Amino acid sequence: MSNTLKTYIAAVRATLTAAMCLENFASQHVERHNKPEVEARATPEVLLAPVVISRNENEKVLIEGSINSVRVSIKIKQADEIERILCHKFTRFMMMRAENFVILRRKPVEGYDISFLITNFHTEQMYKHKLVDFIIQFMEEVDKEISEMKISLNARARIVAESVWRNDLAGRFRFG
16 A cells, blocks of 8 residues: 555545534434434534545545534546546446445535535444445445456457457458
8 A cells, every 4th residue: 555545545544533522412403303413404513614635636534524414425536438437337336235234325526526414323323433444445445346347347358359350350351
């Protein structure tokens, strides 16, 4: 792992750990309701200032906290058009299965590729450090997955191009 990636991941881990201090907070407007305040934005007093941790302009994390929820939005590195397409397909695949990933949102925040929503109920049911570890592992693995998909795609394209080239040449120069 490169030095910049280590410091980037360490900063995200520390900020997420600090933001995970969540507690139950009933709605101030509707009795017996408990909505994630980071989503509802009904009570501005309980919202924390959003934090953007950026490795570069193409790779960053937005952490929005409140008293009872944290929303983590990730912009995945996309160097070229192929990586943009693969990233879009991969994140769409994940978001279509959001019910299997308890903290995954179906729709990302504008300008980001994927978002997670962690509420106080999640931190009561699961270990906080395991939730942070999951998001950090996701950030590390998604880059590797997209790179592997790109290598696989290029290899398949090369094989197809070679077979088309051979068939085209064989058809043009057939003697007989």
